[in-house]
Amino acid sequence: xASVPAVLRSEWTKIRTVSSTTWTLISAFAVTLAMSxxxxxxxNATFDDLSEAERVTFDPTFVSFSxxxxxxxxxxxxxxxxxxxxYSSGMIRTSLAAVPQRATFLFSKITVAGALALAVGMITSFxxxxxxxxxxxxxxxxxxxxxxxxxxxxxxxxxxLIALFSMGVAAMLRSSMLSLGILMPFFFLVSQxxxxxxxxxxxxxxxxxxxxxxxxxxxxxxxxxxxxxYGPWGGLGIxxxxxxASLVGGYLVLKxxxx
Numbered sequence: 001x002a003s004v005p006a007v008l009r010s011e012w013t014k015i016r017t018v019s020s021t022t023w024t025l026i027s028a029f030a031v032t033l034a035m036s037x038x039x040x041x042x043x044n045a046t047f048d049d050l051s052e053a054e055r056v057t058f059d060p061t062f063v064s065f066s067x068x069x070x071x072x073x074x075x076x077x078x079x080x081x082x083x084x085x086x087y088s089s090g091m092i093r094t095s096l097a098a099v100p101q102r103a104t105f106l107f108s109k110i111t112v113a114g115a116l117a118l119a120v121g122m123i124t125s126f127x128x129x130x131x132x133x134x135x136x137x138x139x140x141x142x143x144x145x146x147x148x149x150x151x152x153x154x155x156x157x158x159x160x161l162i163a164l165f166s167m168g169v170a171a172m173l174r175s176s177m178l179s180l181g182i183l184m185p186f187f188f189l190v191s192q193x194x195x196x197x198x199x200x201x202x203x204x205x206x207x208x209x210x211x212x213x214x215x216x217x218x219x220x221x222x223x224x225x226x227x228x229x230y231g232p233w234g235g236l237g238i239x240x241x242x243x244x245a246s247l248v249g250g251y252l253v254l255k256x257x258x259x
């Protein structure tokens with residue numbers, strides 16, 4: 001029986017020695033920072049063009065995370081590759097031969113990869129916040145303002161949870177290509193489009209990304225957005241439920257099906 005510390009070390013070795021997973025984390029950091037900085041600078045330059053309602057509900061903290069729309073996609077790729085590569089390379093048979101306890105195998109992988117994604121998410125969130133606030137000029141805010149620190153921590157949590165959700169989906173689908181083919185359009189297109197369609201947005205606001213993003217808002221109904229039936233912590237709770245469901249589903253598939 002493989003010990004948990006040994007399995008954790010093994011999973012850490014797998015992740016850090018595969019260049020694709022390393023580069024996806026770097027991409028998540030770089031894309032989020034660069035796009036958020038650019039959009040914050042643009043918002044500062046065009047602030048007077050906003051409607052009165054948008055100026056009244058202007059949320060400099062939420063604006064500083066506008067680059068997450070693309071940055072989260074890199075986290076999706078990271079989460080999928082961590083799990084899916086085992087199947088595409090055929091290493092899953094070797095891994096399960098070495099660690100026949102499937103719960104130990106899967107959740108050790110998720111623990112190591114999730115901790116890494118969370119660490120990168122926190123670094124990205126804080127650095128993105130500081131850079132974006134500098135570019136917002138007189139419209140900026142600080143960590144000392146009410147609920148701002150919660151929102152910045154929330155940005156890091158959001159990135160980590162997106163990666164965990166993707167790991168669970170990849171474990172259920174057992175394919176990197178299929179997982180990416182579903183998750184990438186879902187987060188980048190389907191969720192964004194449905195959130196703007198009357199009627200459909202009532203459902204879309206319960207999607208993991210739409211609900212989880214509320215944790216990064218400081219001003220309710222930021223930029224004159226629609227009011228949600230839940231607050232920041234309620235939205236994060238909905239996202240956590242999605243993540244838990246995907247991970248449980250991934251474990252059940254791994255447990256019941258052959259490698």
